[in-house]
Amino acid sequence: MSNSTEKTWVFQATQQLVMDYDVLLRLMILGDSGVGKTCLLRRFTENEFHPSHISTIGVDFKMKTLEIDGIKVRVQIWDTAGQERYQTITKQYYRRAQGIILVYDVTNEPSFQHIVKWASDVDEYAADKVQRILVGNKSDEVKDRQVTKEQGSKVAQTFGLDFFETSAYTNSNINESFTRLAELVLEAHRKEADNLLGSLDDYLNNTALEGKTGSQDANASTKRTCSC
Numbered sequence: 001m002s003n004s005t006e007k008t009w010v011f012q013a014t015q016q017l018v019m020d021y022d023v024l025l026r027l028m029i030l031g032d033s034g035v036g037k038t039c040l041l042r043r044f045t046e047n048e049f050h051p052s053h054i055s056t057i058g059v060d061f062k063m064k065t066l067e068i069d070g071i072k073v074r075v076q077i078w079d080t081a082g083q084e085r086y087q088t089i090t091k092q093y094y095r096r097a098q099g100i101i102l103v104y105d106v107t108n109e110p111s112f113q114h115i116v117k118w119a120s121d122v123d124e125y126a127a128d129k130v131q132r133i134l135v136g137n138k139s140d141e142v143k144d145r146q147v148t149k150e151q152g153s154k155v156a157q158t159f160g161l162d163f164f165e166t167s168a169y170t171n172s173n174i175n176e177s178f179t180r181l182a183e184l185v186l187e188a189h190r191k192e193a194d195n196l197l198g199s200l201d202d203y204l205n206n207t208a209l210e211g212k213t214g215s216q217d218a219n220a221s222t223k224r225t226c227s228c
């Protein structure tokens with residue numbers, strides 16, 4: 001391959017990568033050790049389920065692209081360790097998350113009670129605008145259930161969160177949960193983007209008007225409008 005062909009190929013490949021999505025979102029999964037955070041993520045990104053529990057060390061992440069309202073949304077999802085000893089590390093990632101899934105295990109009452117603690121950590125360490133949903137995982141475990149759907153729903157209502165019961169094992173409500181969180185983040189940030197675009201429009205309209213009324217500035221305002 002000649003040098004210039006190689007450069008063209010690299011440019012095209014890079015361009016392809018760059019064009020692969022419209023928006024990048026950063027989501028995060030929090031909850032006690034063993035509630036199924038890694039399994040939820042693997043089911044969502046790879047459609048796989050692993051019956052063994054290998055505790056996450058620190059933070060891991062996976063990516064997936066979704067299409068929401070015609071927008072290609074690339075989601076980067078951080079899977080955090082539930083074990084207490086990694087909390088100093090994981091808390092360092094909270095601030096950059098735009099959306100957080102708080103997970104408990106419906107067969108494990110203490111993991112449900114700890115949701116209050118996870119939610120207060122989010123309040124303390126995450127960004128003000130962070131979007132959150134509540135997930136009760138392992139809904140397939142009918143016999144061993146300790147937390148009812150109504151209890152989950154009530155806590156979600158108290159915190160003002162959307163609520164899903166999921167099963168990474170049977171693939172129930174997995175896409176729905178992740179997609180809902182991505183939608184909430186998009187909504188929150190779209191308002192911001194719309195406001196910015198609104199201000200830009202106002203600015204351009206005003207400078208265009210100035211251009212019509214004031215002869216001195218006419219050229220300058222036309223240039224500003226064109227360069228956008």
Ligand SMILES: Nc1nc2c(ncn2[C@@H]2O[C@H](COP(=O)(O)OP(=O)(O)OP(=O)(O)O)[C@@H](O)[C@H]2O)c(=O)[nH]1
Pocket residue numbers: 031032033034035036037038039040050051052053054055056057080081082083137138139140141166167168169170
């Ligand atoms: N029955 C059932 N088991 C599940 C489900 N999700 C996860 N598990 C099991 O629960 C155990 C823990 O799952 P993990 O995904 O490793 O848990 P985790 O929350 O990532 O744990 P840490 O990394 O220690 O924080 C594993 O044995 C999984 O197979 C589910 O939906 N149904």
